[in-house]
Amino acid sequence: MSAPSLLSAATLGLRAPGVAALAYDRAQQRTGIVHLGIGAFHRAHQAAFVDERMAAGERDWAILGASLRSPETRDALAPQDGLYTLVERDPSGEKARIIGAVTGLMVAPEAPEVLVAAMSDPAVRIVSLTVTEKGYCHDPATGDLREDHPDILHDLAMPGAPRSAPGFLVAALARRRAAGIPPFTVLCCDNLPANGRLVRRVVSRLARLREAGLGGFVADEVAFPCTMVDRIVPATTPADRAAVAARLGLTDAWPVVTEPFRQWVIEDDFPMGRPAFEDAGAELVTNAAPYEAMKLRLLNGSHSALAYLGYLAGHETVAQAIAAPGFAPFIRGLMDDEVTPTLDVPTQTDLAAYKDALLQRFANPALNHRTWQIAMDGSQKIPQRLLATIRVRLAAGAPISRLALALAGWMRFVTGIDEQGRAIDVRDPLAAGLRALADAAGPVPDRLVPALLGVREIFGSDLADDPRLGRPVRAALTGLYQSGAARAVAQFQPET
Incomplete structure (x- = not known):
């Protein structure tokens, strides 16, 4: 018996009944979000919210996902045109749907300058992050940038080809500033105390180490809203892949399995605009x-x-x-x-x-x-x-x-x-x-x-x-x- 076909745009119509699919034309979507750290949590949480807004008719918020280290996610999802199955499980059973919000995938170390250019596109109005606590190159005890961190030293020596998440943010913001393009909103979705303010502190310090005026620009002109994200997302296992293939009737190399519960609290500070996240169930607040x-x-x-x-x-x-x-x-x-x-x-x-x-x-x-x-x-x-x-x-x-x-x-x-x-x-x-x-x-x-x-x-x-x-x-x-x-x-x- 032959293996099931691979999930992709071409095979989407072959999925089994009961698996919800896209309610929009992906070809009509314009990239408005670059996401750094395209892992399981982002794909189960923020990308799902964006997908729902696409289904509701919004057209300017497709996601370009970038991995800062491993090519694993890109290698799995690129042959699937970025499509993947989101499965919600609890003791009562499970629900599955196809997510199409991720329309592009990159591996930053392979072409850092290409990622900086993508982040500098005027159409990109949000850069979001799930790079884990260690991805911000900061001292967890103080919240300060670790100026001796190897990636930070590299990014200061080679600002056009950064390695760290703060380095990519600074490089793209510097390019936008030089070109007269308004800055994107930096949307941290990691478990950090006062995450927006902490990331502002880290990124503006790195920018200031490059050039004092750039540091002031980041600190004063760039929005860093705080957020709270909540959803339990275990690592995907081979058993999960096998179960999804049996349910879907197609092979999905990188499905995401999660719980039905989700929560997203966001401070409403988006000078360049945002999707109507509140209509997908997010809570927009003044203080997170x-x-x-x-x-x-x-x-x-x-x-x-x-x-x-x-x-x-x-x-x-x-x-x-x-x-x-x-x-x-x-x-x-x-x-x-x-x-x-x-x-x-x-x-x-x-x-x-x-x-x-x-x-x-x-x-x-x-x-x-x-x-x-x-x-x-x-x-x-x-x-x-x-x-x-x-x-x-x-x-x-x-x-x-x-x-x-x-x-x-x-x-x-x-x-x-x-x-x-x-x-x-x-x-x-x-x-x-x-x-x-x-x-x-x-x-x-x-x-x-x-x-x-x-x-x-x-x-x-x-x-x-x-x-x-x-x-x-x-x-x-x-x-x-x-x-x-x-x-x-x-x-x-x-x-x-």
């Missing part, structure tokens, strides 16, 4: 900060706690971890007792219902969301997911016992050795340095905790020497070494 803090601390903070402690306890997925003894009460206690008091809750938000929904989403067995995947790049994530909450709690003189156990889980994880003595594949920009510190300290909490807290790029100068943090983390890490993560969570007793 309360939504962002709620999501980073409740969802992302809980996710990281589940990732480190769940992985150490032997659970491959989030759903398996949250179903294990003690994990659901531990996470709900983390949200209720330690995170919620630090929040300025958005008006009309039903916080109890939001937290109930989070636990239901974590428990979704239809999503194969791996704890190891969430645990990646912890040095870039925990400052906003855990440490921001810890700072507020310490300032209030409040206990941090659950947060301390989550942080201890991260410390045990980055040693690179699991509870059975097996190697952990630690993926993190600081992995080598963290492993060296762990090896030197050994599995001795009294040595390991101060060694890791001393990493100023993560903990800054305020937390590194604070005994109110070091003491509970040492106690939690001691418990992990003595009893293991499963028992530490199942038998957890909060500090009173």
Whole structure:
């Protein structure tokens, strides 16, 4: 039996019944958005919103997607004319539809000057980003540009052929400024605190290092609205591809599987215009900060706690971890007792219902969301997911016992050795340095905790020497070494 045909514009009509397809003519779409970091999350979230606006008749917002590192997405999607299947799964079943919003694909290292030229096109009015926390070449502890970052040094030496996301933004904004073309809006969709303001700070600093006037132009004339994005998007697996092929009747090399829930909160600051995102369900606000803090601390903070402690306890997925003894009460206690008091809750938000929904989403067995995947790049994530909450709690003189156990889980994880003595594949920009510190300290909490807290790029100068943090983390890490993560969570007793 021959393999199914490949999904493409030519084969779209051969798809199986029940899979929704495009309600618009792609040939009539004009590129208005360049997206840096064309990964699974963008394709399940922002591209889906844009696709819905195309179906509603908007014609100026097709997406040119650019990968800053790997050609994997381009190589998979280019033969499919950028088309892919979006599958939403929960225990009740699944829905599938074809997304056509991505009409062009590039790999930045192959032709950086071509990408800069594309971003400089007057028709491009938004450049959006999902490059992960580490993609901004900043110090997570301070929010400042890392001026010694190898990619930043390269971009200053070769500004016309950048490597970093900030470098591409500066290069394109400089070219538009020189040509008298108004600047595009920079739309960050990554999990960073005050993400628009942070990216403005990083990009304007890089621009200023190139030329003072350019730095002032970026800081004063370019819009960087803050956003909050929320959708759980696991990495696509071979089993997902096989299931999609069976459902679709066509081969899709790069489908995206996600949950039905999605949320996008955007500060409405788009001088050059934007799609009517609100008509696709986005929330346009004047201040995204309360939504962002709620999501980073409740969802992302809980996710990281589940990732480190769940992985150490032997659970491959989030759903398996949250179903294990003690994990659901531990996470709900983390949200209720330690995170919620630090929040300025958005008006009309039903916080109890939001937290109930989070636990239901974590428990979704239809999503194969791996704890190891969430645990990646912890040095870039925990400052906003855990440490921001810890700072507020310490300032209030409040206990941090659950947060301390989550942080201890991260410390045990980055040693690179699991509870059975097996190697952990630690993926993190600081992995080598963290492993060296762990090896030197050994599995001795009294040595390991101060060694890791001393990493100023993560903990800054305020937390590194604070005994109110070091003491509970040492106690939690001691418990992990003595009893293991499963028992530490199942038998957890909060500090009173």
